[in-house]
Amino acid sequence: MTKNKYLKSWEELSASRKLISGFLFAIIVGTILLKLPFSLKEGRSVTVIESLFTVVSAICVTGLSVVDISQTFSNTGLSIILFFIQLGGLGVMTFSTMFFVIVGKKMSFNTRELLKEERNSENSGEVINFIKSLSITVFLIEIVGAGILFCEFNKTMPIKTAIFYGIFHSISAFCNAGFALFSDSLESFRANEVVSLTIAYLIILGGMGFAVINSFIFVIRKGKNRFNLTAKLSLKMGMLLTFIGMLMFFIFEYSNNDTIGNLTLIDKIIASFFQSVTLRTAGFNTISLVELRPATIFISYILMFIGASPGSTGGGIKTTTFAIIIYYVRGILKSKEHIEIFNRRIDWETMNKALAIIIISLAYIMVLTIILLTLEDLPIERILYEVISAFATVGLSLNVTSQLGTLSRLLIIFTMFVGRLGPMTIALAFTEQKKKSSLKFPKEDILVG
Secondary structure, three states, X not given: OHHHHHHHHHHHOOHHHHHHXXXXXXXXXXXXXXHOHHHEOOOOOOOHHHHHHHHHHHXXXXXXXXXXXXXXXXXXXXXXXXXXXXXXXXXXXXXXXXHHHHHOOOOXXXXXXXXXXXXOOOOHHHHHHHHHHHHHHHHHHHHHHHHHHHHHXXXXXXXXXXXXXXXXXXXXXXXXXXXXXXXOOOHHHOOOHHHHHHHHHHHHXXXXXXXXXXXXXXXXXXXXXXXXXXXXXXXXXXXHHHHHHHHHHHHHHOOOOOOOOOOOHHHHHHHHHHHHHHOOOOOOOOOOHHHOOHHHHHHHHHHHXXXXXXXXXXXXXXXXXXXXXXXXXXXXXXXXXXXXXXXXXXXXXXXXXXXXXXXXXXXXXXXXXXXXXXXOOOOHHHHHHHHHHHHOOOOOOOOOXXXXXXXXXXXXXXXXXXXXXXXXXXXXXXXXXXOOXXXXXXXXXXXOO
């Protein structure tokens, strides 16, 4: 009777609450595993908060860390972290479905709805076929990336170490996690074009969204254009933001000898390109971020906040959300009745959702920034950078993470969780779904602007 009661309670939960429950369960398991002796190097130990922080950062593909994982965790511990990076990058439900697909088990309708929620898909009926092609594509990309990185790492490392490092950084890059097995992230590889560009393109592929990747595969196989509006908008905004970010970074840091000032012109361009890409929720860095100029830090806020594309391994409010607002403003300036993108009309419900995401996200960032400024004696630009980085699951830091107190770390943990699942998913999970009212109040205009 009790078992049936629990099953009934589970079935009555909304898709967003089930999704949150799945992530929370995985986080608890991961926290316990990283506390066990086999996960740690000899003579090393971690507190519960440090273990929790590391697991949440991994499963939320953020990359922020309060400990140096390469010096703290054993190969077993690093493998556990890598598993949770892959789990978080693909999504708990997506990862589980891959297993069920492999063993040949059929999915229930509720499971399909959960996958639809997690993958931000429009049709639950097509999700399973999408997952099958997704699993093959993802692992193929990661294997190719690991192979290229192995060839470079093997020049200075033993074969076994180079293999592990290649696999770890390939998965971490594609999942936009930002975890590196070097204490300085990838600063020692700033002049290595192969490593920098391989990591950058893995980040781009993971951040563009699985739907876009699937569309590319269809075009290659069938020779037909199957790019929907989401894919087109994601690609356009992704390329535009990457180019603008690279250009701004190059201009602002060109003469800064503490960042790219002493590099050759080619290396300056590659470093600027890499940082523009990684700011879109990846978390790696090839230069010292602490020495960035104020203008570059401000540009970083914007790029981190926007983030990657929907249905990807990245975070942020998403490129399409930002694009819809831009087209909306353009439509107002041109006195258009509807939002029009690529000769398609956007429904007002989509516009309302985009506005809600931006307002909720900005409100959360402002409130948390104020709280952390109260708790920590640190400059506002560093605190704000940390908050946006955690919320957008970027993982970059101006050397703030390790200085935070226990309460501040717990708040950052919650922020990474909110950022990975999405502010709307969290908001819907804590608000009741109410039926639409047929009552309509009289309309009245109000002055704005």
